[in-house]
Amino acid sequence: MGSFQKFAGSPVFGDENTGTVFDAYVKMTPEGRYRMDFSWRPKAALAVTFSNDGIHWEEPAVTLECNPASGWEQLVNRHCVMPDPSGDGWLMWYTGQLWDGDHGKSWIGIARSDDGIHFERFLKDPILVPEADFEKESVMNPFVMFENGKYRMWYAAGETYEPNVICYAESDDGIRWTKYEGNPIFEANPEKEYEQERIGACDVLKEDDGGYLMFYIGYRDINTACVCAARSKDGITGWQRVPENPLVTPTPDTWDADSCYKPTAVRADDGSYRLWYNGRRGGAEFIGYAEGRIAPRK
Numbered sequence: 001m002g003s004f005q006k007f008a009g010s011p012v013f014g015d016e017n018t019g020t021v022f023d024a025y026v027k028m029t030p031e032g033r034y035r036m037d038f039s040w041r042p043k044a045a046l047a048v049t050f051s052n053d054g055i056h057w058e059e060p061a062v063t064l065e066c067n068p069a070s071g072w073e074q075l076v077n078r079h080c081v082m083p084d085p086s087g088d089g090w091l092m093w094y095t096g097q098l099w100d101g102d103h104g105k106s107w108i109g110i111a112r113s114d115d116g117i118h119f120e121r122f123l124k125d126p127i128l129v130p131e132a133d134f135e136k137e138s139v140m141n142p143f144v145m146f147e148n149g150k151y152r153m154w155y156a157a158g159e160t161y162e163p164n165v166i167c168y169a170e171s172d173d174g175i176r177w178t179k180y181e182g183n184p185i186f187e188a189n190p191e192k193e194y195e196q197e198r199i200g201a202c203d204v205l206k207e208d209d210g211g212y213l214m215f216y217i218g219y220r221d222i223n224t225a226c227v228c229a230a231r232s233k234d235g236i237t238g239w240q241r242v243p244e245n246p247l248v249t250p251t252p253d254t255w256d257a258d259s260c261y262k263p264t265a266v267r268a269d270d271g272s273y274r275l276w277y278n279g280r281r282g283g284a285e286f287i288g289y290a291e292g293r294i295a296p297r298k
Contacts, residue, residue, distance in 0.1 A: 002226065002249040002260075004275060004292030011255055011279065013049065013057045014286030018042075022278040022285045023078045023141070023201070023262045026054070030083065034266070035116075036276070037063065037092075038287065039077035046079055046094060048117060054266075054274055055289060064094065064111055064119045072107050072126055074098045078141045078201065078262075081116070085146045090116040091174060093142040093153070096126060097160065104160030106130075106138035110175060127175050130157060134165055134184055141201035141262075144174070152235065153177065154214070156201050157184065162222060164188070164198045166214075168236050186216070186230065186239050194218045194226050194246045203264045204235065209297060214239070215263035215275065218246060225259040226250065227277050227290075231297055248277055248290050256288055257281045 014021040019042035026036045034051040040060070049060040063081075067073040079094035092111040097104055107126035111119040130139050135157040143154045151171040158164030165184035169177040188199045195218030202216040212235035218228040227248035230239045248260045256279025265275045272293045279288045 002247050002290070003244040004227075004247045004273075004290040006248065006251070007055070007289040007291070009055070010288035010290075011286035012055050012276070012289045013038075018060070018286075020283070020285045021047075021060075021287055024264050024276045024278060024287050025080050025203070026264045026266060026276050027082070028266060035081075036287070037079060037081045039079070041077075041285075044075060046076055046092075046119075048081075054276075061117055063113070063117060064092065064121075066096075067121070070096070070124065072096045072098060072105075073109070080143050082144060082146065083116075084112070089114045090119070091122075091144075092119050093127075093144050093174075095140040095142070097138075097140075099160075102161070104138070106140040106160050108139050108142050108155065123175065128153075128155065128169065128177055131179075132157075132183065134158065135167070136164070138163060139167075143202055143204055145204060145206075147206075151177075154185075154202050154204055154235075158198070162198060162219060162225075163200045166199060166202055166216065180236060182237070185236055186214070188219070189241070192218065192241070192245070194220055194249070195228060197221050199228075200225075201262050205265060205267060207231075207297070211235075211297060213242075213294065215247075215265050217261055217263070223258065224250065225261050227260050227263040227275065229294060242294050244292070244294050247292060247294075248275065248288075250279070255279055255281050255284070255286060260288070261285075 073096035108128035156163035197219040200217035
């Protein structure tokens, strides 16, 4: 059982009418509202919804549709969005995928918007591609932070059905990226039952002590996942798993009985964490909510 408390009313977003919604990315807007960007499988698109309390969400709007003619965007999913640091508009980094039966490939692209709703591709080609052996055929799930004049990206890499490791890259403009020579920066620990198979997609928060807290997916096996967290002083090296792991785990005979995936979190004023994740039972995935605390770094 996970250390975070699940909201009894979960899922908080998604139902039979929306169909599968997954890989949420929740952050606060400049106006103080919750913004959830998510992947919308029936629409083959990326979309956004807003909330005043993080529980009740508005009617969603599509932000970017797939572009099969591109040669690398049969599907689009697993993205992050942020206000342009220049103060002009919004930026999006997203995953484009091609599938041939059970075999897939993934790349990362970039798009831009004036209003934060209607995005257009900034470039027609991907800005990050798999190159190293451990990246296999896929780079995906970008999480981007702008800090000290640089764009910092944490991304997952490996297989396409579910990735294997977490990597890091930096950029001066958000377009041309330099991958960290020490990649991957975080790998599964076979001694931890909850992540013995592999790890995946992350969400990174800056802590009060200047360090970084990363929420990530731990896979017990390829079809069973939970939400975990780890810390690093510089966001790149020396990651230490928190003792509260796992944070969110599947609950038998419920809507998230098979897996709890892709965490995204916001720190509340009282120091606790508000966390959203996509839960799966069979082929249906919706967005759930949980709350909890992680002890400060010692």
